[in-house]
Amino acid sequence: MRVTAEDLEFGYRRGRRVLDGLSWTVxxxxxxxxxxxxxxxxxxxxxxxxxxxxxxxxxxxxxxxLATASGRAGxxxxxxxxxQRFSLAGELTVADTVAYAAWAHGLGRRECGAAALRALDLVDLTDLAHHRTRTLSGGQRQRVGIAAALAHDPGVLVLDEPTAGLDPGQRLRIREVVARLGRDRTVLVSTHLIEDVAHLCSRVGVLAGGRIEFHGTFPQLEAMIEDGSEGSPHGSGFERAYDRLITRIGERA
Known part of the structure; x- marks a missing residue:
């Protein structure tokens, strides 16, 4: 399922325009x-x-x-x-938490249990289905959150900073789960961690100045560096390309 933005604009009252003619296809x-x-x-x-x-x-x-009521409902x-931040009811089991999410998304009561188990299988948490959520580690809680978002089998999954605050091992596990989910659905990952995007995403969009200023692959972004010897000797080629792109955008503003 594709996500498409065309000349999207948005501003808050008494403030600057945040999105300024943004067009992008995910x-x-x-x-x-x-x-x-x-x-x-x-x-x-x-x-x-x-x-x-x-x-x-x-x-x-x-x-x-999404400009129409029926479109938003669909x-x-x-x-x-x-x-990025969500809470779990500590007294509920993992399975009950995800089943409740399935019910909240419109599934019938008789369907919710099976839907929860399917979603937990997708994030490798079936073995913890009957554990209380208060006993989980940070990485396990994050996977419960992803399972809850998957309980109604959506075609598009949106993740905001999914590995923030996790240790390296937990981040790796989340990356593995997200990469697997992307095989048969659209997954959009918003993050400030370039390392996560570099290891996880087949394509990347860079939002600056209210528009998507770059959309493509990592090799395409890295190719924006005219000479690999320029700039800081530290950091990956991708990091230098990203910093260079943001600097160019700022100079044009």
């Missing part, structure tokens, strides 16, 4: 969203998951137009969202 697979602080990543995600209204331009999830059934 195809099936895992796509990373990068951008400096204040670039509008949170606003874009909030529009996509229907937390904010689309006022100007178009935003589509598949064929669902998009909610097609979307799964894991915010």
């Amino acid at each position: 195809e099936p697979g895992v796509t990373g969203l990068l951008g400096p602080n204040g670039s509008g990543k949170t606003t874009l995600l909030s529009l996509l998951v229907t937390l904010l209204p689309v006022r100007s331009g178009r935003l589509l999830v598949g064929d669902h137009d 998009a909610r059934r097609a979307l799964g969202f894991v915010p």
Whole structure:
């Protein structure tokens, strides 16, 4: 399922325009969203998951137009969202937590248990189905959050900083899960961790100045460096390319 933005604009009252004619298409697979602080990543995600209204331009999830009430309703059934910060009821079991998410997304009560087990299998947590969520590690809690977002089998999964605050081993496990999920759905990962995107995403979009200023593969982004010897000798080629791109955008503003 494809996500499409066309000339999308958004601004808050008494403030600057955050999104300024943004156009972008996110195809099936895992796509990373990068951008400096204040670039509008949170606003874009909030529009996509229907937390904010689309006022100007178009935003589509598949064929669902988020500018219409019926389109937003359809998009909610097609979307799964894991915010950067979320809470779990510590007394509930892992399975009950995910089953409740399935019910909240419109599944019938008799379907929720099986849906929860399917989602837990996708994130490798079946063995913890009957554990209380208060006993889980940070990485396990994050996978429960992803399972809850998958419980209604959405075609699009949106993840906001999915590895923030996790140790290296937990980050690796989350990457493995997300990469597997991207084989048969559209996954959009918003993050400030270039390492995660470099290891996880087949394509990347860079949001700056209210627009997607780059969309392509990592080799294409790295090729923006005219001479690999320029700039800081530290950091990966991708990191230098990203910093160079942001600097160029700032100079044009």
